[in-house]
Amino acid sequence: MNFDELQKQWDNQSSEGVKIKKDFDQLKSASNILEDLRKKIKVELWVVVFSIIFILVMPYISLYKINGISVFFYYFFSFYLVLGSIINYVRFYHFYKISKDFELNSSKEMLLKVYYELKYALDTYLVTTIVATPSGIGLYFILFSFGNSEKFFNQIIHISETIKTNPNFILWMIALVIGTIVIIGVILYYMYVKYYGSKLKQIKQILDQLED
16 A cells, blocks of 8 residues: 555545534534423423413402403303413423433434424424414403403493494404404414524534535
8 A cells, every 4th residue: 555545535534524523513412402492391381381371360469350251261262272372382391302312312313303302392383373362362351351351241242332332342352452452462473483492403504514
């Protein structure tokens, strides 16, 4: 074996060593991202649990004056919000488990599996939040009508008459719906795109770099 062949073999070994080191660093970076995501999921889970408890006890708080048929609608809307939260966190639980497995088997294949599990969880998060938005609006309407929700429901049911007798109520309802949708939209954008979505993009970038 001449010098040129030895040099070529050495260069190949050096390049391979550099790639292994680079891949190791990328997988380590992915592990840190997943650890951060698990912390975020835990924090949001506690927020959701306390929010659900708060929602369930609100009818017993005299300030909100929830009574009559409004109690039924209140728990009806609450049921769909709680159901949406359960569906979300079943998906996040699957992601949580698989991301923990990545710590034991840090490979490109496992990271790809984690990526799609997170993407599926975020898509579920987006859809359930959008579907639950009408329930959120209904809940907000009952809570902040301060005992007038039954009267307001009757005005909505007889909307043609209400337009003639109390047009300001219709304008108030439209403003309420639009305002609630905007607030939910801003929160959803932050959670889906910034809070979780940015981490999803970082994982995708690492996967692309591992392909090189």
